[in-house]
Amino acid sequence: MIRDFWILLNEKYQRNKTVIWFIVIVLVLFLLVMRNMDKLLTSNRGSSVSSTTSESDSSDEVINRIVSEDGDDYDKIMEDVGENEMDAEKLTKLFVELCNRGNYETAYGFVSDSCKELKYPTLEDFKSNYIASFFKDPKIIELTEIREDTFKIKYKKDPIASGNTSDEGIVDYITIMKDGKINLGNFIERAETKIVSIAPIYTIYVDTIDLYIDKVVCNIRVKNNTKADIYINDIEDNKLFIKNYANSLFYVDQSELFENDYYVPAGKEKEIKISFNGNFVTEEAINSIVFNNIKVINKEYLDSSTEVTNPSTGEREYAKVKTNYPEKSTWEIKIKE
Secondary structure, eight states: OHHHHHHHHHHHHHHHHHHHHHHHHHHHHHHHHHHHHHHHHHHHTTOSOOOSSOOOHHHHHHHHHHHHHHTTOHHHHHHHHHHTTOOHHHHHHHHHHHHHTTOHHHHHHTBOHHHHHHTOSSHHHIIIIIIHHHOSSOEEEEEEEEETTEEEEEEEEOHHHHOOSOOOOEEEEEEEOTTSOEEOTTEEEEEEEEEEEEOSSEEEEEEEEEEESSEEEEEEEEEEOSSSEEESSOTTSOOEEEEETTOOEEEBOOTTOOGGGGEEOTTOEEEEEEEEESOOSOGGGEEEEEEEEEEEEOOEEEEEEEEEEOTTTOOEEEEEEEOOOOSEEEEEEESOO
8 A cells, every 4th residue: 555655656746746846946945045034134133233344243232232221321331331342343333323223412422522623513513414414214334444443334224124225325434532432424533733843934833633534634823923924825826735655745625715814914823724635544644744835925114123214304213124035935844754
């Protein structure tokens, strides 16, 4: 009887083997696809942050726990950060998770003073600019380290929450400072240079240099030590640039500057913000600032050290003297020796 059963089963198999194998192959493919999808979903489940770099499930659990328990208490979160020895990558993920969950005030506490001053002076500025640009809906992230503690961060819609699996994302750059503070919006860091460069007729102070991914902003003061007027650059013949160690030149961005911005009257001091566009990753790449076309406007003044008699009135008065400085000059300031 068993023999008859096997004969019958074999006959059915031979008649339907094409259909049977087709079903088997479809089932195998279906199981493989479901397995890979499950891995993808699992990698994003439990936290709205993912990364191209390796990260253990335990660190995501720590971030979730910290945000869940202390999301509104910045000081307590910083204690947890220290206890868990979070590196720059984990701090970035923690910041993103705070933003995803709407803990904006706590997230704003992570922003450095320099970044706040330059880009987000108030919490409302932070919410209306950064949050509105990147966190209209929950985000996952992809991180690529471009230098120590500076990451290219790609914000993408959470496929679980949005159902969108093809979002290409939007890019920012984020830097974690040594004190755990964060710089955002392409801003990398501020260098307190405090350089004083004394030329024969003027003194130039380079107080700070603000480094962004795509530009360098030098905050300078120019003191005119003469009785003549000067322009630190000729707007019609722009030769003001910074130079890196490879001797590449990056000229000043004049799109927001006018002739009067370069003007420093006789005996006065003026603050000037000058920006240079380029691809900058570290401020060490900057070797010097070159003022290659400084204009001097010679003019008459009353010399208090010299008195003459006015032929019309017969009275004594100060002599009129005209300055006699070279009309053009060049000055280079070394940023780092």
